[in-house]
Amino acid sequence: MSIARNIQELKAVLPPTAKLVAVSKTKPNEAVLEAYAAGQRIFGENYIQELQLKENALPKDIQWHFIGHLQSNKVKYIAPYIALIHGIDSLKLLVEVNKQAQKSERIVPCLLQVHIATEESKFGLSEDELDEMLNSTELAQLHHVKIVGLMGMASFSNNLTLVENEFKTLKALFDKYSVLVTNNIQFSELSMGMSGDYEIALKHGATLVRIGSSIFGTRS
Numbered sequence: 001m002s003i004a005r006n007i008q009e010l011k012a013v014l015p016p017t018a019k020l021v022a023v024s025k026t027k028p029n030e031a032v033l034e035a036y037a038a039g040q041r042i043f044g045e046n047y048i049q050e051l052q053l054k055e056n057a058l059p060k061d062i063q064w065h066f067i068g069h070l071q072s073n074k075v076k077y078i079a080p081y082i083a084l085i086h087g088i089d090s091l092k093l094l095v096e097v098n099k100q101a102q103k104s105e106r107i108v109p110c111l112l113q114v115h116i117a118t119e120e121s122k123f124g125l126s127e128d129e130l131d132e133m134l135n136s137t138e139l140a141q142l143h144h145v146k147i148v149g150l151m152g153m154a155s156f157s158n159n160l161t162l163v164e165n166e167f168k169t170l171k172a173l174f175d176k177y178s179v180l181v182t183n184n185i186q187f188s189e190l191s192m193g194m195s196g197d198y199e200i201a202l203k204h205g206a207t208l209v210r211i212g213s214s215i216f217g218t219r220s
């Protein structure tokens with residue numbers, strides 16, 4: 001099936017409360033343009049260098065989301081244009097995003113990544129670390145970032161009950177902190193669900209699903 005067709009089919013099943021992040025990592029500009037021609041404007045990338053090249057070459061009304069593991073020393077490259085950073089997992093990283101966003105005279109929207117999977121390899125904050133970060137006085141001083149919600153990755157597993165419970169955990173945390181509104185915290189986005197599990201994520205309140213292979217085909 002074509003990229004355009006895949007996008008149309010996905011959009012048809014998305015509730016009005018959810019948006020599609022088309023994950024274009026490793027895919028060529030032509031593939032992004034095909035999705036763009038089908039009306040897609042939000043794209044997710046994992047690698048800074050690849051994102052830089054794409055941002056430079058592709059239409060300026062694309063909203064680029066960084067969904068990978070972000071290193072502090074790379075933040076400066078994306079701060080001028082990034083629409084949303086999904087994977088903030090430390091205060092130190094957020095401090096750097098704030099610093100670089102200030103240089104660009106921007107307020108950069110960010111999601112805090114929570115570790116919900118059983119696997120150890122996945123990044124993210126524990127519930128305690130999340131709580132500490134959201135309530136920290138240091139965070140309140142960062143005027144060039146805005147925490148707009150949470151992101152998580154479920155276990156890579158065929159056990160759908162396990163995956164479902166992980167999404168439920170993240171949704172419960174999202175609801176818990178949705179009442180916490182400050183100068184730079186106001187939740188509206190819950191980023192969860194990929195090609196293999198987005199239907200379960202949508203059932204549990206995802207507002208952003210990050211889908212790559214179901215749109216662009218498998219990655220080599």
Ligand SMILES: *Cc1c(COP(=O)(O)O)cnc(C)c1O
Nearest residue numbers: 023067194195196210211212213
């Ligand atoms: C690659 C990636 C995706 C997309 O994965 P697919 O299974 O191809 O849909 C989503 N989220 C993150 C964080 C990723 O790294």
